[in-house]
Amino acid sequence: MADTPAPHSSGTRLTPEALIARHRAVDLTHELHPGMPVWPGHPPMCHDLCDSYETGGVSKYHALSLGEHTGTHLDAPVHFVAGGATIAEVPVDQLALRLACLQMPGRAPDHPVTAEEIEAWETRHGRLQERDAVMFHFGWDRFFRDDPERFLASWPGLSGAAAALLVARGVVLAGCDCLSIDPSDSADFAAHRALLGNGVLIGENFNNLGLLPPASTLVGLPLPIRDGTGAPLRAVALIADQTAGAGGA
Numbered sequence: 001m002a003d004t005p006a007p008h009s010s011g012t013r014l015t016p017e018a019l020i021a022r023h024r025a026v027d028l029t030h031e032l033h034p035g036m037p038v039w040p041g042h043p044p045m046c047h048d049l050c051d052s053y054e055t056g057g058v059s060k061y062h063a064l065s066l067g068e069h070t071g072t073h074l075d076a077p078v079h080f081v082a083g084g085a086t087i088a089e090v091p092v093d094q095l096a097l098r099l100a101c102l103q104m105p106g107r108a109p110d111h112p113v114t115a116e117e118i119e120a121w122e123t124r125h126g127r128l129q130e131r132d133a134v135m136f137h138f139g140w141d142r143f144f145r146d147d148p149e150r151f152l153a154s155w156p157g158l159s160g161a162a163a164a165l166l167v168a169r170g171v172v173l174a175g176c177d178c179l180s181i182d183p184s185d186s187a188d189f190a191a192h193r194a195l196l197g198n199g200v201l202i203g204e205n206f207n208n209l210g211l212l213p214p215a216s217t218l219v220g221l222p223l224p225i226r227d228g229t230g231a232p233l234r235a236v237a238l239i240a241d242q243t244a245g246a247g248g249a
């Protein structure tokens with residue numbers, strides 16, 4: 001994964017425009033809308049019109065109501081750990097990271113990712129590094145968009161041992177395109193407890209992970225909700241443009 005440098009690496013300073021021009025951006029975020037799938041028992045997303053120039057008002061605006069863990073979002077440690085960091089306390093430098101993406105589409109919900117599978121991926125693509133973000137593409141984003149009932153019925157995830165390996169590697173964010181990073185049949189939320197218990201943020205309901213190479217750069221900024229256990233975010237992957245060095249856009 002040496003083809004994509006860490007966001008904090010030294011070298012020639014680029015303007016934001018030049019940096020973006022050297023990358024292709026992939027939006028990893030699901031659109032927020034009423035009726036979208038949410039964790040059973042969590043509040044639905046509501047977007048209600050308050051006033052509009054179309055009905056005589058000066059401007060148009062809506063009232064917004066949703067749970068902290070709605071749509072593409074991050075879990076903060078306090079979500080499972082008493083006294084853990086809230087989402088507003090997450091350092092900004094934990095939100096722009098080198099991103100490793102493991103492609104595992106079509107995985108059965110009752111077959112959680114093992115530590116050995118992550119190690120096999122490392123043999124092919126290089127060892128995960130400290131301060132990496134790691135995403136798992138299971139292909140569940142298509143159900144989020146097209147079949148919410150299927151999305152909510154069952155999903156794959158990480159074993160506790162796989163989560164422990166990510167902690168040992170020193171990653172600071174781990175996520176997937178499912179409703180939870182623990183598989184749907186999990187009774188103890190072992191992945192949540194291993195990751196959040198060691199300060200590793202969790203990302204869930206990500207979109208378009210299947211478009212990513214093994215290495216890119218993740219930029220994802222959640223709302224800084226005071227005392228928040230999590231928050232929706234707009235997440236983008238920046239993929240190095242191999243033609244940029246030769247004068248490409």
